[in-house]
Amino acid sequence: MTFLEKQSDPTSFMHWRGDMQADYLYTNGVAGNRFFAHLKKKDTFLASRCPQCKKVFMPPRMFCEDCFCDIPDKAWIEVPARGTVRVWTVATINAHGKKLKEPKVIALIDIDKTDSAMLGIIKTKNPDKDLFGQKVKAVLRPKKKREGTLKDILYFE
Amino acid sequence: MREVAVIGGGMTLFRRRLLETGKELSYLATKMAMEEAGIEKQDIDMVVLGSAPDAFDGIHIKGDNLVDGCAAAGKPYVRVFNGGGTGVFAPIAGWWHVASGVADVALVVCEEKMGSCYPHPQTAFRHIWDPILDRPLNPNLVWLFAMEMNRYMTAHDIKKEDIALVAVKNKRNAVGHPCAQLADPNITVEDVLNSEMMAWPVQRLDISPPSDGASALIYCSKDKARQFTDEPVWVAGTGWTIDSTMWTNRDLYFPQYVANAAKMAYKMAGISNPFKEIDIAEPYDPFDYKELHHMEGLLLCDKGQAPILTREGVTQRDGDLPVCPSGGLLGVGNPIAATMGQKVCELYWQLTGKAGKRQVPGDPRVGVGQAWGDIMQMGTVIVLRK
Numbered sequence: 001m002t003f004l005e006k007q008s009d010p011t012s013f014m015h016w017r018g019d020m021q022a023d024y025l026y027t028n029g030v031a032g033n034r035f036f037a038h039l040k041k042k043d044t045f046l047a048s049r050c051p052q053c054k055k056v057f058m059p060p061r062m063f064c065e066d067c068f069c070d071i072p073d074k075a076w077i078e079v080p081a082r083g084t085v086r087v088w089t090v091a092t093i094n095a096h097g098k099k100l101k102e103p104k105v106i107a108l109i110d111i112d113k114t115d116s117a118m119l120g121i122i123k124t125k126n127p128d129k130d131l132f133g134q135k136v137k138a139v140l141r142p143k144k145k146r147e148g149t150l151k152d153i154l155y156f157e
Numbered sequence: 158m159r160e161v162a163v164i165g166g167g168m169t170l171f172r173r174r175l176l177e178t179g180k181e182l183s184y185l186a187t188k189m190a191m192e193e194a195g196i197e198k199q200d201i202d203m204v205v206l207g208s209a210p211d212a213f214d215g216i217h218i219k220g221d222n223l224v225d226g227c228a229a230a231g232k233p234y235v236r237v238f239n240g241g242g243t244g245v246f247a248p249i250a251g252w253w254h255v256a257s258g259v260a261d262v263a264l265v266v267c268e269e270k271m272g273s274c275y276p277h278p279q280t281a282f283r284h285i286w287d288p289i290l291d292r293p294l295n296p297n298l299v300w301l302f303a304m305e306m307n308r309y310m311t312a313h314d315i316k317k318e319d320i321a322l323v324a325v326k327n328k329r330n331a332v333g334h335p336c337a338q339l340a341d342p343n344i345t346v347e348d349v350l351n352s353e354m355m356a357w358p359v360q361r362l363d364i365s366p367p368s369d370g371a372s373a374l375i376y377c378s379k380d381k382a383r384q385f386t387d388e389p390v391w392v393a394g395t396g397w398t399i400d401s402t403m404w405t406n407r408d409l410y411f412p413q414y415v416a417n418a419a420k421m422a423y424k425m426a427g428i429s430n431p432f433k434e435i436d437i438a439e440p441y442d443p444f445d446y447k448e449l450h451h452m453e454g455l456l457l458c459d460k461g462q463a464p465i466l467t468r469e470g471v472t473q474r475d476g477d478l479p480v481c482p483s484g485g486l487l488g489v490g491n492p493i494a495a496t497m498g499q500k501v502c503e504l505y506w507q508l509t510g511k512a513g514k515r516q517v518p519g520d521p522r523v524g525v526g527q528a529w530g531d532i533m534q535m536g537t538v539i540v541l542r543k
């Protein structure tokens with residue numbers, strides 16, 4: 001049996017209306033604090049290198065999940081705020097099914113000199129273009145406007 | 158079932174709000190337990206995570222988020238939770254893994270980051286109620302505990318002064334705990350009785366604080382235990398029971414669900430006289446009256462007798478039955494699931510003589526730990542023995 005009915009009126013049942021409102025304050029963490037403090041002042045990224053397996057994490061971590069060891073402060077390195085597109089997609093409608101004014105290009109970007117990728121928005125005039133292997137660099141907020149959050153990375157281009 | 162040994166424990170600082178993320182807290186506790194046990198990530202076969210509602214950390218399916226810090230990436234992993242009962246239920250689930258033979262070495266991690274829920278984690282507790290039958294009244298957990306405390310006091314004619322002795326004992330016991338959030342060497346009964354009234358008879362110092370923190374425990378099978386330690390501590394018994402959500406229909410002065418869980422654990426451990434055979438108890442103490450309530454639920458004394466034992470000093474660290482020698486939730490803090498640190502890791506440290514300034518004298522051999530949760534309905538019990 002298939003339910004073909006698309007939407008019934010939920011208020012036709014006797015009911016109680018509630019919400020699950022709760023607000024949050026998420027601390028950056030030990031590694032996050034250092035990463036974002038750097039990003040506020042510099043145009044590069046900080047990464048951390050595992051002293052055992054030498055894997056370079058970006059965003060940086062205070063521990064290596066594979067070797068399960070600390071990554072000490074001296075094993076942190078500065079890397080350029082750029083990378084290579086590994087894979088991407090183009091969103092054309094929003095979560096409510098409405099067509100977006102402009103298509104949005106989302107990519108997984110392998111950050112140069114690291115073993116890590118990060119999710120980023122790609123700004124391009126040509127969203128239909130094949131982006132595999134495209135070199136991109138991060139465009140950051142003007143220094144005065146940076147607040148030490150991921151929002152300081154505006155997009156990649 | 159196979160015999161299961163505890164070979165290591167770990168615990169982070171407990172604080173109202175810590176800089177560390179949940180993953181970082183989990184890593185710190187896990188790393189400490191691994192170092193105590195003398196094992197590496199590759200020695201761990203399976204991992205169990207205990208963490209209470211997602212609404213505290215503010216990450217839905219937070220168990221998946223915490224994996225990296227739990228040495229679990231690439232391994233069999235499961236999260237268990239039953240509210241406040243989790244701190245003892247997670248180590249019970251870890252024990253299944255080894256007792257059943259599916260794992261030789263199992264790690265249990267418990268984490269809670271209540272500080273993320275802002276401004277206060279009480280906002281998350283607003284959503285634990287039945288939406289139709291409770292929530293229209295906008296209930297608050299403190300109301301519920303106030304009524305349970307009042308009922309317990311009335312049923313046995315217990316004075317508030319005697320209940321306050323529990324808060325004083327536990328906050329003083331916590332002075333020797335390196336992770337403690339609310340240790341106080343000078344606190345008195347008067348301080349508790351003069352603290353802010355929240356909902357009669359519950360006052361500010363009757364309650365444990367919300368906290369951030371993590372703890373970890375490592376188990377291993379009997380065949381492998383000697384590789385890691387000369388003095389293993391064994392899981393002698395486990396028990397768990399849930400009662401109906403119809404808490405309104407219970408008598409409220411005796412936690413029958415805790416008694417059922419305790420009987421299950423004692424039967425497995427071959428304990429027939431808990432007061433005589435148990436050397437240390439770590440009942441769940443988010444409120445001072447709950448320690449007393451739970452001592453009775455754990456059948457450590459008759460109904461209504463726990464305040465008398467407390468007044469007579471029996472439950473002090475150097476008494477006949479030390480209760481919450483860790484400092485409990487009242488003194489060390491209450492990051493819900495992570496209280497495994499006081500309720501189970503503490504027993505391991507006490508039985509192996511590693512409890513430092515908190516060490517109970519007289520070579521304790523048997524300890525019982527207990528937690529309690531959901532809407533006053535879950536009882537979880539573990540017995541450790543050396």
Ligand SMILES: [Zn+2]
Pocket residue numbers: 050051052053054055064065066067068
């Ligand atoms: Zn590594």
